[in-house]
Amino acid sequence: MIFQTLRHTGWMVVRQARNLMREPIWIAMMVIQPLIWLLLYGQLYSRVPGIRGNASSYKEFLLPGIVCMNAFFGGMWSGMAMISDLDRHVIDRFLASPASRVAIVLSQVVRAGMTAAMQAVLLLVIGLVLGVRVHGGVAGWLMVIAASALLAMVFAGFSHGIALLLRREASMIATANFIGLPLMFLSTILLTATIMPVWIQHVSRFNPVNWGVVAARNAVVVGGEWWTSGQFLLFLIAAATVTTAFATWSFRAYQRSI
Amino acid sequence: MDSIVAEELRKRYRTVQALDGVSFAVREGEVFGLLGPNGAGKSTTVRVLTTLTRPDSGRAFVAGENVVAHPIRVRRAIGYVAQDSGVDWEATGRENLLLQGRIHGMGGKGLRVRVDELLGLVGLDEAADRPARGYSGGMKRRLDVAIGLVHRPSVLFLDEPTTGLDPEARAAMWVEVERLAAEQNLTILLTTHYLEEADHLAERVAIVSRGRIVVEGRPEELKADLRGDSVTVEIAELDGRAAEAADAVSVVEGAQETTVEAGQLRTRVPNGANAIPAILSALDARGFAVASVTSARPSLDDVYLHYTGRDFSAEDVEGGAR
Numbered sequence: 001m002i003f004q005t006l007r008h009t010g011w012m013v014v015r016q017a018r019n020l021m022r023e024p025i026w027i028a029m030m031v032i033q034p035l036i037w038l039l040l041y042g043q044l045y046s047r048v049p050g051i052r053g054n055a056s057s058y059k060e061f062l063l064p065g066i067v068c069m070n071a072f073f074g075g076m077w078s079g080m081a082m083i084s085d086l087d088r089h090v091i092d093r094f095l096a097s098p099a100s101r102v103a104i105v106l107s108q109v110v111r112a113g114m115t116a117a118m119q120a121v122l123l124l125v126i127g128l129v130l131g132v133r134v135h136g137g138v139a140g141w142l143m144v145i146a147a148s149a150l151l152a153m154v155f156a157g158f159s160h161g162i163a164l165l166l167r168r169e170a171s172m173i174a175t176a177n178f179i180g181l182p183l184m185f186l187s188t189i190l191l192t193a194t195i196m197p198v199w200i201q202h203v204s205r206f207n208p209v210n211w212g213v214v215a216a217r218n219a220v221v222v223g224g225e226w227w228t229s230g231q232f233l234l235f236l237i238a239a240a241t242v243t244t245a246f247a248t249w250s251f252r253a254y255q256r257s258i
Numbered sequence: 259m260d261s262i263v264a265e266e267l268r269k270r271y272r273t274v275q276a277l278d279g280v281s282f283a284v285r286e287g288e289v290f291g292l293l294g295p296n297g298a299g300k301s302t303t304v305r306v307l308t309t310l311t312r313p314d315s316g317r318a319f320v321a322g323e324n325v326v327a328h329p330i331r332v333r334r335a336i337g338y339v340a341q342d343s344g345v346d347w348e349a350t351g352r353e354n355l356l357l358q359g360r361i362h363g364m365g366g367k368g369l370r371v372r373v374d375e376l377l378g379l380v381g382l383d384e385a386a387d388r389p390a391r392g393y394s395g396g397m398k399r400r401l402d403v404a405i406g407l408v409h410r411p412s413v414l415f416l417d418e419p420t421t422g423l424d425p426e427a428r429a430a431m432w433v434e435v436e437r438l439a440a441e442q443n444l445t446i447l448l449t450t451h452y453l454e455e456a457d458h459l460a461e462r463v464a465i466v467s468r469g470r471i472v473v474e475g476r477p478e479e480l481k482a483d484l485r486g487d488s489v490t491v492e493i494a495e496l497d498g499r500a501a502e503a504a505d506a507v508s509v510v511e512g513a514q515e516t517t518v519e520a521g522q523l524r525t526r527v528p529n530g531a532n533a534i535p536a537i538l539s540a541l542d543a544r545g546f547a548v549a550s551v552t553s554a555r556p557s558l559d560d561v562y563l564h565y566t567g568r569d570f571s572a573e574d575v576e577g578g579a580r
Contacts, residue, residue: 015349015357096308097338
């Protein structure tokens with residue numbers, strides 16, 4: 001049973017990844033968008049005093065933030081793939097076959113995590129070119145990659161849950177926008193906590209986006225605080241489990257509706 | 259042995275009673291047609307039989323398994339070609355088939371050989387390695403059929419396989435279904451709202467109307483049961499006098515089931531050639547100008563009218579639940 005679920009998940013991840021690889025624009029955007037964020041925000045805020053905490057440059061401060069922002073937006077929008085599959089009746093076709101129901105949802109979440117992990121590697125390499133060193137070394141790289149993947153999975157689970165309830169692209173876009181930007185500004189993606197209003201500092205502690213940002217930033221800027229970062233990773237794993245469970249529940253609701 | 263058994267299936271979607279006690283049985287190896295207008299309950303019946311939705315009440319067995327109690331066993335035994343194509347557009351035809359085969363537990367050389375065989379069978383060998391996005395409607399539909407067949411199911415569901423296809427693609431699909439029908443031990447349940455399609459492809463048909471099966475049998479039997487001919491009269495400038503026209507014809511001896519729809523009066527008489535002069539003079543006496551008149555042996559259209567009291571094409575416009 002569990003092996004079948006994993007096998008089916010694997011094939012479905014392959015299907016989605018392969019389909020994405022066929023979209024040249026998607027691949028280009030996957031590289032260009034975070035790069036633009038990195039360069040644009042890097043310029044925009046570079047002279048704001050105190051913004052970078054104890055990082056040696058704003059680039060260094062910003063890089064792990066952009067990795068997480070990218071992962072979180074990627075996850076947030078990933079439900080669009082489910083809507084497209086619903087619209088094209090691919091899901092119904094799977095439902096009339098012995099395909100694992102869990103795999104249909106889980107594969108989308110895993111795919112979002114893998115994409116974010118790849119983008120994290122890419123961004124870290126770009127960071128190297130721009131002169132940003134990961135102080136945590138190999139362990140630091142792994143920490144950034146893990147934070148990015150988990151963050152994407154947390155929001156992919158949420159996004160798919162919403163997608164399966166709303167089943168409309170327009171509603172999905174509205175929801176992603178409504179939730180996405182506030183979560184970004186209620187985190188330390190762009191600026192260090194100490195210069196934020198106190199209430200935002202408090203709120204950001206409960207923001208999963210920030211869990212990922214802190215873990216990734218510790219790895220890049222500090223090269224330590226592994227215990228704190230590890231805790232945040234565990235929080236992210238718990239959150240991803242919850243949102244994936246939510247997506248699975250939504251999927252059952254969809255099944256009941258047909 | 260029966261491959262499909264439906265017993266008193268009922269299903270309600272909010273305000274619409276989609277199935278209102280559907281019962282029928284399909285013998286192994288048979289091509290069975292569910293015929294009815296859109297909204298009659300055909301697709302809902304298929305969704306229950308393919309385990310996509312649960313009936314509110316009633317029982318159904320497919321390939322000997324209860325669809326509610328053992329849905330996974332049913333899914334292993336069936337191929338399902340839905341009303342809407344389930345093709346993954348970004349994947350190639352071959353990739354679509356390989357994934358479906360893997361889901362059904364196939365793999366390795368056996369699967370690759372089977373996929374090649376199917377691609378050849380449905381005439382997609384040349385397009386096999388192109389993304390399905392570029393396929394024509396007919397090609398996508400043929401790929402759907404191939405997807406439904408990968409694992410050599412014993413029961414195949416074809417839900418409106420030719421809806422939305424151009425005449426050429428439809429003819430190709432008919433050939434395809436006929437070829438499948440010739441295969442040993444493959445039971446096919448076909449739904450359609452094209453009367454001529456059911457007539458042409460199905461060994462037995464059940465006419466579905468408003469969530470119920472109104473009559474069931476071989477097309478030729480159903481037509482033979484309606485003794486007599488169907489006479490169609492086209493009336494010029496009817497101008498809201500439909501009821502009067504029907505009334506005029508009702509005095510003709512043996513005329514029954516007279517309907518007037520969009521300038522066409524239809525009635526059934528024991529012998530068309532004998533009755534036409536009487537029909538024409540009855541209409542003439544009331545001042546109707548007859549544009550043309552034809553007499554024909556009964557069609558499934560007449561069967562439909564006879565059993566539901568409604569004209570098939572008129573009912574189709576009404577729509578309703580799927």
